[in-house]
Amino acid sequence: MSLTMDEPTLVTTRPLLTARDVSKAYGPVQALRGVSATVYPGEVLGIVGESGSGKSTFLRALNLEETPDTGSYTLDLPDVQGNLFDLDRYARRMLCATRIGIVYQNPHLGLLMSHSSSGNVAERLLVAGERRFAVLRDKAQRALEASEFPTERMDAPPAELSGGMQQRVQLAKAIALEPALLLLDEPTTGLDVSVQALVLDTLKRLQQERRITMVIVSHDLGVIRTLSDRVMVMRRGEVVEQGLADQVFQDPQHAYTQQLVHAKL
Numbered sequence: 001m002s003l004t005m006d007e008p009t010l011v012t013t014r015p016l017l018t019a020r021d022v023s024k025a026y027g028p029v030q031a032l033r034g035v036s037a038t039v040y041p042g043e044v045l046g047i048v049g050e051s052g053s054g055k056s057t058f059l060r061a062l063n064l065e066e067t068p069d070t071g072s073y074t075l076d077l078p079d080v081q082g083n084l085f086d087l088d089r090y091a092r093r094m095l096c097a098t099r100i101g102i103v104y105q106n107p108h109l110g111l112l113m114s115h116s117s118s119g120n121v122a123e124r125l126l127v128a129g130e131r132r133f134a135v136l137r138d139k140a141q142r143a144l145e146a147s148e149f150p151t152e153r154m155d156a157p158p159a160e161l162s163g164g165m166q167q168r169v170q171l172a173k174a175i176a177l178e179p180a181l182l183l184l185d186e187p188t189t190g191l192d193v194s195v196q197a198l199v200l201d202t203l204k205r206l207q208q209e210r211r212i213t214m215v216i217v218s219h220d221l222g223v224i225r226t227l228s229d230r231v232m233v234m235r236r237g238e239v240v241e242q243g244l245a246d247q248v249f250q251d252p253q254h255a256y257t258q259q260l261v262h263a264k265l
């Protein structure tokens, strides 16, 4: 008997990322209320929700920039054990530098605006211990090429580049060490629609070619729909719905998701 394409396949792999019951308050504001998420290797999880729903706080927690009040976070990687929220500052920094890449909406958060673009990418490699100049330059160039950045501009500082190009430099920096997990926080918000489409194309191509595990946050359903395999809908710090992207968009169950989807149509 041969398997047909439509036959369901058993998920035998373990999740790469498991976050459980993550809560975080800023004074009286409860930004996250018991958020849990699971992401399998090679999968893209999209997190959508209105402004203030806690998306970015959750992503910052996954990037170990934020210590939640409660909850656990594990990555199924060799040499990485236990609840990552319990790691000390040094261990967090090393883990983020070598295993996790992030692209922020605001390039000032991810880049040194007056250093060269290639220098920004090389900095990530330096933190991971690479010291040979030729190797640094070569690897930086390859990461910039993979991000479809025009390499004749690799010596230009991000301050002199367009918003779309700055996001490509952030992306090159994030993927330079082939991270196990790529986090994207509103990576195309604020860009012109045509530039946004080009950056999304690059992200999609990279994901398809390299099967990078990604978590992407956006308030834009179109962006989430373009990239995600699974979707998590957040409202007021809680997950109100999650499921396969097609399912959630075609047949939203929660009234809030229905409102979001219909507002977009």
Ligand SMILES: Nc1ncnc2c1ncn2[C@@H]1O[C@H](COP(=O)(O)OP(=O)(O)OP(=O)(O)O)[C@@H](O)[C@H]1O
Binding pocket: 026, 029, 030, 031, 049, 050, 051, 052, 053, 054, 055, 056, 057, 058, 219
């Ligand atoms: N550093 C902080 N200090 C105080 N309050 C914060 C901080 N970061 C986030 N908040 C609050 O936590 C809540 C969730 O914010 P968060 O930025 O995670 O939401 P979001 O869904 O990403 O929205 P946006 O797209 O507007 O950033 C908001 O009420 C926000 O004001």
